[in-house]
Amino acid sequence: MSLTGALPAAVATAALAAGCTGQHHGDDGRGRTKAPSPAQITPAPARSTASPGHVLAVKIDNATDARQRQYDDPTLAFSGAQSELLPLIDKAPLRAEPPVKASAAYVRGSTRAAPHNLYLHPARLMRSAPGPGALTNGFRYGAAPAGGRPDTSLTVRHPAARFTFTWSGGRHGWHVAMDGTPSVTADGQPVTPATVVVQYVRVRGSRFHDFLGNATPFTETVGSGRATVLRDGKAYDVGWKRARDTDGTDFTTGDGRPVDFAKRQVWVVFTPAS
Numbered sequence: 001m002s003l004t005g006a007l008p009a010a011v012a013t014a015a016l017a018a019g020c021t022g023q024h025h026g027d028d029g030r031g032r033t034k035a036p037s038p039a040q041i042t043p044a045p046a047r048s049t050a051s052p053g054h055v056l057a058v059k060i061d062n063a064t065d066a067r068q069r070q071y072d073d074p075t076l077a078f079s080g081a082q083s084e085l086l087p088l089i090d091k092a093p094l095r096a097e098p099p100v101k102a103s104a105a106y107v108r109g110s111t112r113a114a115p116h117n118l119y120l121h122p123a124r125l126m127r128s129a130p131g132p133g134a135l136t137n138g139f140r141y142g143a144a145p146a147g148g149r150p151d152t153s154l155t156v157r158h159p160a161a162r163f164t165f166t167w168s169g170g171r172h173g174w175h176v177a178m179d180g181t182p183s184v185t186a187d188g189q190p191v192t193p194a195t196v197v198v199q200y201v202r203v204r205g206s207r208f209h210d211f212l213g214n215a216t217p218f219t220e221t222v223g224s225g226r227a228t229v230l231r232d233g234k235a236y237d238v239g240w241k242r243a244r245d246t247d248g249t250d251f252t253t254g255d256g257r258p259v260d261f262a263k264r265q266v267w268v269v270f271t272p273a274s
Contacts (some may be wrong), residue, residue, distance in 0.1 A: 075125055077105070079118045082216070084208045097125050097165050109186075121185065138248020144259030148234035151175040156198055156271050163269060165196045167233045173264070175232055194262035197251070199240055200273035219270050226273070227251060231262045 032099040074094045081089060081098075089096050098105045105124035109117040152167040165174040173192030183191040202223070205215030224241040229251065238259050242249040251259040 019161040028143055055212060062257055070240075077102075078123070078124060079106075079115070082208065082210060085216075105145055111146050113216050115272060137241075137246075138250050139264050139266060144232050144234070145236055145238075145257065145259055145261070147253075148232075148236045151230065151235035152233060154198065154228070154235065155194075158271070165267075167230075168192055169233065172232075172262075174267075176267070177194050194231065194264035196264045197266065197268045198228040198229060198230070199249075199268055201270050203272045205269070221245075221249070221270070229259055229261070237270045 008236045074091070075097055076092075076094045077097050078167050079099065096180060097105065099118070105121050106122065107119050108114065109119050111117070153164065155162055155164040162179055164177040164178070164180070167173075168175050168190075171190070171192045172195050176191045176193070185191060199221075202220040202225075203217050204220070206218035208216035210216065222242050223238065225238045227238050229236040229238055236253070236259065238251050238253055240249055240251050253259060
C-alpha cells in the first residue's frame with residue numbers, strides 16, 4: 001500500500017501488508033513472533049512521546065518500494081528494511097533517510113509497544129514542502145467524473161491484514177480502519193483521505209526472501225489494469241496505465257477521459273488482480 005500525500009513535508013513512505021522480514025540489518029523488528037530485545041530496536045532519540053505533526057514510520061519489505069522513479073527528487077523516510085534491499089535503496093534515485101542516518105528526525109512514542117512506536121518529524125528532514133510541482137505521479141485534481149455508484153464502505157483484504165474505508169459526509173473523506181481498528185493521527189483525529197484508489201496489480205515473488213524463506217513480494221505497477229476510485233461517497237470503476245517506471249500513472253474512465261481526484265490526501269492501495 002502506498003500512501004500518497006500522507007506527509008505534510010512531502011516525505012515519501014511506503015506501507016506493506018505482507019512479506020515482513022525478520023532479523024536483518026536495518027530491520028525494525030516488525031513481523032517477528034517474539035518481542036525484540038533492546039539491541040534489535042532501531043535507534044532513535046530518547047524522547048518518549050509523539051505529538052501532532054509526527055508521522056508513524058514504516059518498514060520496507062516490498063521490492064517495488066525502492067523504485068520511486070516517477071518522482072524528481074524524493075526523500076524516502078522509513079524505519080528499516082531487510083538487508084538485501086538496502087543496496088537497492090542506496091542506488092535508487094532518491095534521498096534515503098532511515099533512523100541510522102537521521103536519528104534527530106525520529107522519536108519513540110509512549111502509546112505503542114516497540115517496534116511499532118517509531119514516529120517521524122517530517123520538518124526535520126525537509127525545511128519546507130516542495131509544493132504541488134513535486135507531485136509527478138500523474139495524479140489530477142478536480143471535479144468527480146460522471147456516473148459512479150453510491151458506496152459508503154469498501155474493505156481490501158490481504159493475507160495478513162485488511163483495510164476498511166468508510167465514507168464520512170461530515171469530514172468529506174473516508175475513515176480508515178486497519179484490521180478493524182480505526183486509524184487516528186498522533187493527536188487523536190481520525191485519518192480521512194479525500195480519495196482512495198484501490199489499484200489491482202500483479203503481485204509476484206521477488207528474488208528476495210525473509211529469514212524464514214518466505215518470498216518478498218514484488219508489486220508490478222508498470223503496465224495497465226483496473227482500479228476502483230472512492231471519492232465523494234461514490235465508487236468509480238476506472239482503468240489505470242503506466243508505460244514506464246519513470247512515468248506517473250494515468251487513471252481514465254471507460255470512454256478514455258482522465259479521472260480527477262478530490263483535493264487533499266490520496267491513498268493508493270495495491271491489491272492483487274483476480
